[in-house]
Amino acid sequence: TRITALEAIPFAIPYAKPLKFASGEVHAAEHVLIRVHTEDGVIGVAEAPPRPFTYGETQAGIVAVVDSLFAPQVTGLHLTQREVARARLDRTVGNPTAKAAIDMAMWDAFGKTTGLNVTDLLGGYTDRLRVSHMLGFDEPANMVAEAERMVATYGIRTFKVKVGRRPVELDVAVVRALREAFGDAVELYVDGNRGWTPAESLRAMRQLADVDLIFAEELCPADDVLGRRWLVGNLDVPFIADESAVTPADITREVLGGSATAISIKTARTGFTGSQRAHHLAEGLGLEVVMGNQIDGQLGTACTIAFGAAHQRTSHRAAELSNFLDMTDDLLTEPLRIRDGELRVRPGAGIGVEIDPDKLAHYRQDS
Template structure:
């Protein structure tokens, strides 16, 4: 079947053919973290991401980034570059920048590779926003102009984690924190949570993410031990593959139980919710792009679920993508979004730094994603030359 040319309306009201995808480029880069982030499913001490650029026939360049998470999705920096250059780019070059569903269909012929697919999708949105001079945030829905920020705290001893939380509240006004758990014995993480609560007082929001590190029985024990901490929600405490024990755990959980890596697609969300394996969902644009994230958020809204913006340990470009999407939808704007872990990076690729004030981050106002890359920094940190 022949694809019909996509069209756009010019300012004068004339119909014109929308630009087409002329090139898809990958730029692998590496920026170290000042300190490693450790959690139950792995650790990270360098942002070895892939910048993905979609170039249109008009010369507009849209970009996004793909963060490899081999311990979660099986992708590496090398595999992301290879699948885009050898399979995805040849499949979509020549399509209109507006043919997002056609692109989605062609990428779906290759299984897996979620962050590579997501980056292409978001780069297409960025290119279209730049083409028509409109922020992607508005194209997606434009519900509000910013989000409350939540920070993710990795494994460490109780005093160190508590001190980090206090410093972030005092310097940036952040008062929402995800605490990484999943170690054995369970009391190691229980002690951390209690120390953070004691240091911050009753007004801070605290929630935990196990990255599937505990069994259901260990998770239930931890929830009992943490009753006085006042958690707002919990996430992936035990593996979703432990079908009956996970259902047993969720049935007695007193707060929303968030599906994250167990439910990256609308189909996965439907399965987990109907199976009683979760009661809320985490949306990560790094793995579902903007188009897939819209699907998940609309599904969550229809099912009456809480939907939160999670962190793929994103660098600055990925953080902006999460911010832009989260602020565009009412359902995701209700909760603090995980937007601040780029703070632990030694540098970035942007020409202007991101800014958190009073625990809040505002959406950039420019067209597309509203950000620009610093070409000197891109050249300095790229690793393919």
């Protein structure tokens, strides 16, 4: 089945509570909906979240690169020619979330065309993922209160705590307060979004030595090459490379350089096809994987579940699937629901979601 058109539709949905972290803040989901149309009248969908502080993309930039470069390169291809699409899109450097959304919308359209679910197409390992909730910067008491609400309302028992503020004692106090509030009933890990130096990172991790963290993520920049290697060599928990390790080459460099010992896979930036490559490389290198969140809406979250549930290695740890809870609304006809700390794969063809036309009309910014 051939692709007849590719659309990039900017939309904006406000957050009830902004997410704040060391590299930036997000107050609204100013994303781009990608729609792949086929000659059969099937429409595949995915969303691209611009994160200028992480990848340099903007909402207007994503629309422009899709309209001017990517749409003409992909139109006319068969849905099965994902590797051709990838090779063509990769003639343009950067633009990871725009490329990823096109890839995932092609998979969605392929699933809808064949009547098969994307999780089954990718590997079909399980039908659900445990959910990890990300706690953004706030007063320590508010961060503990938010975690208590997540445990009580959704049964979530894994928390990723945003760190990277100065002095490091500020964040150390939050992590300690969480451990004191919940005892060993929760799993905790920290993500610095490159906010600390290697020395600050190790100081904080030493202060947290008795808190029993499961991971530390991107505490300092990968460009602190020797400092980060020194840090990772001195930690006794896996160090996750997130924004520093998007492509297989990045992952290989970070891991062989001793600067990471685990990876985050985010479908928002590598789609399903690129995420498969990261997954297989993680298997080859023997790395733990966490399914990460690019501050996705429900559509992006459904993509993360679809991929994460497809393999053993990506479903082993709790996946970051809850950022959409802070949005005031969303585009799906049927919202995602977290129950007993889990999110289930959407049944049905493709990614298993439908866009609500009224909601899209309300939130789109191009008409």
